[in-house]
Amino acid sequence: MTDVMRLTDVEAAQNGRFSRFELIGWWDQQRLAASKVLVIGAGAIGNELVKNLALLGIGNVFIADLDRVENSNLSRSVLYRESDIGRPKAEVAAARAKEIYPGINASSFVGNIVYDLGLGAYRWADVILGGLDNREARVAINQAAARVGRIWIDGAIERLDGVARVFDPALGPCYECTMSETDWKMLEARRSCALLTRQEMEQGKVPTTPTTASVVAGIQCQEAVKHLHGLETLAGRGFVFEGTWHQSYVVNYTRRDDCPTHEAYEPIVVKPWSVATMTLGELLEQARAEVGEGAIIELNHDVLKSLECPRCLTTEPSFASLGKITEQQGRCPKCNEPRVPHLFHSLDGREGINERTLSEIGVPPWDILGVRRGMQQVFFEFAGDRATVLERIV
DSSP: OHHHHHHHHHHHHHTSTTTTGGGSTTOOHHHHHTOEEEEEOOSHHHHHHHHHHHHHTOSEEEEEEOOBOOGGGGGTOTTOOGGGTTSBHHHHHHHHHHHHOTTOEEEEEESOTTTTSOHHHHHHOSEEEEEOSOHHHHHHHHHHHHHHTOOEEEEEEEBTEEEEEEEOTTTSOOGGGGOOHHHHHHHHHHHHOTTOOHHHHOOOOOOBOHHHHHHHHHHHHHHHHHHHTTOOOOBTEEEEEETTTTEEEEEEOOOOTTOSTTOOOOSEEEEOOOTTTOBHHHHHHHHHHHHOTTOEEEEEEEEEEEEEETTTTEEEEEEEEGGGOOTTTTBOTTTOOBOEEEEEEEEOSTTSOTTSBTGGGTOOTTOEEEEEETTEEEEEEEGGGHHHHTOOBO
16 A cells, blocks of 8 residues: 555656656746746737746736727637627736636736836736837836836737847846837827827737747746746847747847936835825825935826916816826816826925825825935835735636
8 A cells, every 4th residue: 555655646746737847957846836927918928928827837926907808809819718808808817827727826907007006016026027019118117127126028029020028127238228219209209198098099009910929928938937046047138039931039238328227226115004095294204204304205107286278377286197197188178278287206295285195196006105305215115005906816
């Protein structure tokens, strides 16, 4: 009986779920089980990323996306079904990841990552994977990754071609270092339309195929596994895939000395606070206790202070994240003229809004805010929101 039991144990070990991975000498499945991965974008690339992470046995995956499943997604997204049309992509992707690997903790975030996703989620992750289709979101991820000292792995596809790039913004070349003057002009043109709705900002769909998404996402996940094991990655480089003739090569990126996106937030102090309950006045008190009188709060995004109509000469206070204001809200209700937005990026208590909570002025949950007085600065992580943000675990 003992010999039979011993043989059964050996067979079980040899035929375990991840036994083939563990034949790789450096592979550490327990390390992957404890890992935390943030996936931003749940389209064609995002589906392949989530699928691969689940197959690899990654223990914790947080999926962020704004969109809902459309009929056109079904030809390029392995996780979606016809019955999912109209449902949030992030929620469906998280549920399907759980079906692939029941041991995964998969949670979802439905919102605009540029304005709605706090820096705490980026700091939570061991590595960040991007499957995006626009520059604005990539710049937002790049800046967030730099601020919290995390590596992020970008994937992009078009037609039969694609690229996977590994960025360590705090140390090496970052995404913004790769942007050309034309890229910046196109991004600024998009940003100049500050009060447009998402639909009006879209500039058309990018032609893609599921085959190219598989190739690029496969490289991204492979680089993530290497990073999680402490192995050398493509940091500062990109893997370019030309699908027409099946050529591939690696390119090197150069860190620009004039790029402003390489400074990490430090020190970061974790606090049990929530942006939903802490007022601006209370945070100012905490800031001044930490760095002294005269401390100011620095926000991560511009916040709308008011909207001014140049024709009617009227001004309406409107405290909110700029990204949440639609084109219609930006027009004067009397004359329909586009109104001029007035913004602020830092707060010192003289704005007359000390009684407002941070969420009421557009600070997202689980964010990290800096307080400064002269050269003294410290950053507070609002960890009281962590459970709320991660609660959609399936």
